Amino acid sequence: MQTVRAPATSANLGSGFDVFGVALDRPADVVRVEKADRTTIEMRGVGSQYIPEDPDKNVVGAVADALDAPAHIEIDKGVRPSSGLGSSAASSAAAAVALNALYDRGYSRQELVAVAAEGEAVVSGEAHADNVAPALLGGFTVARGDAVTTVDASIPLVACLPEIAVSTRDARRVVPESASMEDIVHTIGSAATLSVGMCRNDPALVGSGMDERVVTPARAELITGYDAVREAALDAGATGVTVSGAGPAVIAVCRESARRDVASAMVDAFSTAGVESRAYQTRVSEGATLY
Numbered sequence: 001m002q003t004v005r006a007p008a009t010s011a012n013l014g015s016g017f018d019v020f021g022v023a024l025d026r027p028a029d030v031v032r033v034e035k036a037d038r039t040t041i042e043m044r045g046v047g048s049q050y051i052p053e054d055p056d057k058n059v060v061g062a063v064a065d066a067l068d069a070p071a072h073i074e075i076d077k078g079v080r081p082s083s084g085l086g087s088s089a090a091s092s093a094a095a096a097v098a099l100n101a102l103y104d105r106g107y108s109r110q111e112l113v114a115v116a117a118e119g120e121a122v123v124s125g126e127a128h129a130d131n132v133a134p135a136l137l138g139g140f141t142v143a144r145g146d147a148v149t150t151v152d153a154s155i156p157l158v159a160c161l162p163e164i165a166v167s168t169r170d171a172r173r174v175v176p177e178s179a180s181m182e183d184i185v186h187t188i189g190s191a192a193t194l195s196v197g198m199c200r201n202d203p204a205l206v207g208s209g210m211d212e213r214v215v216t217p218a219r220a221e222l223i224t225g226y227d228a229v230r231e232a233a234l235d236a237g238a239t240g241v242t243v244s245g246a247g248p249a250v251i252a253v254c255r256e257s258a259r260r261d262v263a264s265a266m267v268d269a270f271s272t273a274g275v276e277s278r279a280y281q282t283r284v285s286e287g288a289t290l291y
């Protein structure tokens with residue numbers, strides 16, 4: 001038997017659509033695997049009632065197939081599905097690490113990114129790696145084609161998750177098909193600023209580098225209260241706020257000293273908009289852990 005904890009992740013960070021991601025120190029999924037003749041799945045935990053146990057429909061089934069590693073797989077969900085916090089990626093990454101160890105396949109964490117991304121294809125239609133890369137490798141990750149670059153950053157964050165479900169598949173449908181050269185130049189400037197901020201562990205640069213005008217405004221429309229929550233977080237000391245992944249979670253960057261105030265300002269603003277929410281006071285952290 002092998003047991004792995006894989007963390008929630010926040011993809012995009014505004015300016016890095018389908019490229020940037022960070023591992024959070026919480027919440028997380030825990031996956032246990034045991035060798036079997038065929039793959040079976042048992043789900044428990046947050047939102048598990050909405051997740052199919054059929055291996056053809058659960059991300060970990062695709063990961064087991066990709067590694068040719070049939071197993072009985074128990075998933076304890078800590079990351080709510082359709083959250084914008086890489087729920088499916090946490091299970092995919094944990095299963096990839098656990099099955100790789102169980103069957104002694106010998107793949108490196110970098111090599112497992114493509115394996116875990118096969119799970120993402122099951123739910124979003126595309127094998128995007130911007131959540132599975134940080135879930136496997138930790139830190140701030142830049143996923144570009146087959147290559148992933150990592151920065152071992154440590155930046156305080158608040159991830160505020162409202163009681164709204166937005167599926168990644170639906171949120172991909174609202175992404176504009178084109179952008180003006182002016183917006184592209186703006187995004188490049190932001191992405192470069194954010195990357196430098198991660199290298200320097202500088203929350204001001206990271207926050208300012210989240211600004212993006214093409215994908216984020218389209219996705220913000222799907223999140224009741226988004227503008228008010230963003231304003232409230234900035235007023236409470238956040239250095240940048242954006243949609244986490246495909247939403248509905250909203251991610252704020254801040255200094256350690258402001259994190260508690262930012263968290264309660266975001267929950268209060270969602271509440272004023274009539275939406276219950278939960279704020280995770282977290283930080284850029286480590287990837288999957290094999291116990």
Ligand SMILES: Nc1ncnc2c1ncn2[C@@H]1O[C@H](COP(=O)(O)OP(=O)(O)O)[C@@H](O)[C@H]1O
Nearest residue numbers: 051058059082083084085086087088091123168
């Ligand atoms: N092991 C799993 N964990 C979470 N979601 C899963 C899993 N397997 C399949 N799914 C499906 O994936 C979808 C959630 O994934 P996604 O929309 O990407 O959420 P998130 O934004 O949190 O990553 C749901 O439809 C869920 O049923």
Ligand SMILES: N[C@@H](CCOP(=O)(O)O)C(=O)O
Nearest residue numbers: 011018084085086168245246
């Ligand atoms: N780049 C993807 C990321 C989706 O993240 P999730 O946590 O919402 O699954 C996208 O923006 O569609």
